[in-house]
Amino acid sequence: MKLVVANWKMHKTRAEAAEYARDLGASIGDGIAGRELVLAPSFTALAQARDTRGRWTIACQNVAAETEGAYTGEVSAVQAREAGCAYAIVGHSERRRLFGEDGALLARKLARCREAGLTPIYCLGETLAERDGGETEAVLSRQVETLDEHPAALPLVVAYEPVWAIGTGRAAEPSDFRTACVGLRRLLAGRSALRVLYGGSVTPENAGPLAAEPSVDGFLVGGASLSAVAFAAIARA
Ligand code: PGA
Numbered sequence: 001m002k003l004v005v006a007n008w009k010m011h012k013t014r015a016e017a018a019e020y021a022r023d024l025g026a027s028i029g030d031g032i033a034g035r036e037l038v039l040a041p042s043f044t045a046l047a048q049a050r051d052t053r054g055r056w057t058i059a060c061q062n063v064a065a066e067t068e069g070a071y072t073g074e075v076s077a078v079q080a081r082e083a084g085c086a087y088a089i090v091g092h093s094e095r096r097r098l099f100g101e102d103g104a105l106l107a108r109k110l111a112r113c114r115e116a117g118l119t120p121i122y123c124l125g126e127t128l129a130e131r132d133g134g135e136t137e138a139v140l141s142r143q144v145e146t147l148d149e150h151p152a153a154l155p156l157v158v159a160y161e162p163v164w165a166i167g168t169g170r171a172a173e174p175s176d177f178r179t180a181c182v183g184l185r186r187l188l189a190g191r192s193a194l195r196v197l198y199g200g201s202v203t204p205e206n207a208g209p210l211a212a213e214p215s216v217d218g219f220l221v222g223g224a225s226l227s228a229v230a231f232a233a234i235a236r237a
Contacts, residue, residue: 002035004219005089005220007221015048024231028055035235036218037057037235057086060080061089067112077109078116086119092161110150121158122156157195159198160216172198197216202234204237
């Protein structure tokens with residue numbers, strides 16, 4: 001079963017999310033065989049993005065590192081779970097870069113997901129400078145260490161998203177991400193419920209060739225997922 005996740009980032013009002021859900025439902029009918037679909041809207045639009053028929057589930061894009069308390073502006077993993085989320089995106093490169101999230105903080109977020117019963121979609125990937133410097137493997141091994149406390153038997157999704165491919169229109173070639181994804185599987189060997197996604201400029205046009213690559217179990221899609229029709233086309237690819 002391929003997993004295809006729409007990361008809307010900070011886009012869509014509740015009205016727009018409801019319209020998207022209608023369009024996606026119309027586009028996929030009874031669902032797409034062999035595909036698990038997940039929508040990750042903003043917290044405000046979780047209810048509108050849900051599917052009462054269960055053809056897709058919902059994810060939050062972030063969770064607090066703390067359980068509860070005086071943390072103005074934060075949303076806890078338990079709150080996200082109660083709001084219907086099955087998954088939580090943790091460690092997206094935008095959170096790492098723009099909000100200074102590091103491995104220690106992300107390990108706490110993963111722990112909160114575990115306690116709340118949310119499956120993490122843990123994002124990692126190297127920057128262009130790291131890639132050019134031949135540091136990709138070292139960067140990925142360091143980012144994987146954050147998962148040390150995550151029990152091997154629990155479901156885990158890891159999204160390999162090279163930073164240079166996110167939102168740039170320059171998707172990695174399978175030959176670019178094969179080595180990284182195979183390496184990640186080796187680093188995470190022994191985990192019974194691991195899925196490895198690729199993310200970074202996935203579009204309806206390139207999804208077919210990318211999906212043919214056996215080292216990935218699906219996609220994390222940003223920009224192209226903002227259209228229900230495009231997202232459905234990617235999922236079908
Ligand atoms: P993109 O974003 O598809 O717009 O490159 C991917 C992501 O940030 O998850």
